[in-house]
Amino acid sequence: MTDRITVDCCEETETHQDILRQVAKSLPDEDTLYDLTELFRIFGDSTRVRILYALFASEMCVCDIAALLGMTQSAISHQLRALKNVRLVKSRREGKTVFYALADDHVKTIINQGLEHVRE
Amino acid sequence: MTDRITVDCCEETETHQDILRQVAKSLPDEDTLYDLTELFRIFGDSTRVRILYALFASEMCVCDIAALLGMTQSAISHQLRALKNVRLVKSRREGKTVFYALADDHVKTIINQGLEHVRE
DNA sequence: TGAACATATGAACAATCATTCATATGAAAG
DNA sequence: CTTTCATATGAATGATTGTTCATATGTTCA
DSSP states (O other): OOOOOOOOOTTOOSSHHHHHHHHHHHSOOHHHHHHHHHHHHHHSOHHHHHHHHHHHHOOEEHHHHHHHHTOOHHHHHHHHHHHHHTTSEEEEEETTEEEEEEOSTHHHHHHHHHHHHHHO | OOOOOOOOOTTOOSSHHHHHHHHHHHSOOHHHHHHHHHHHHHHSOHHHHHHHHHHHHOOEEHHHHHHHHTOOHHHHHHHHHHHHHTTSEEEEEETTEEEEEEOSTHHHHHHHHHHHHHHO
């Protein structure tokens, strides 16, 4: 009894074992895969991307972002929390207001890669 | 009457005009923004990312991917169409079977950037 | 032509999500 | 303390999404 996965379909059976072993090796573990798709899911909403673009220019407080994008404070706050959960933005409190900023440079790199693909 | 956008909130009013102009300039146009978020949305599902990883190893036919991931042919076919819509994969027919492959190298770059962020 | 196989597709359904509304928390100023 | 302002949050809702099921399209071979 082996732990080899077998695929039996079409009439292609020659190199399957090799390919299966390759794929199994290259696939990230469950947790990493979850984090990865969760990260991209967060990028997959135009409101959140607009927020990130706003933060490219400067750190901003919640109500400024809301005013800038013409959306409610609540909507922006909810989305900022989502962005913070995947560590794309960080926050800093100063009296009553909370300033949000990009967490690191991965954000720009990832968005630019996406743009490159979209614009090609 | 100017076409200047004004933000009036918090008590922060000093540099707002400048920042607003910067953000307005840097934001991609509506269509590009839509394509960009649509692209990332497609990356934001673990089934689709698994398919892409499978294709990292080799081009594959639909039923092989389905067998490899333990999912139905229909589910995989639907997702392959989504991947094709944003030009992440391409297809090639050979008789009855259709082989799918990565469209270009952006896929790997984008996923690797995501992984780098997730693993940091 | 007809049967068999690989893939594609439309409709339906459960699950997930973005936004809104109402309200709570937290901080400064009177 | 109370009021005011900035932000956060929970519940509700309409919209979107991934998967399934049934079936259609397209190809090969007899």
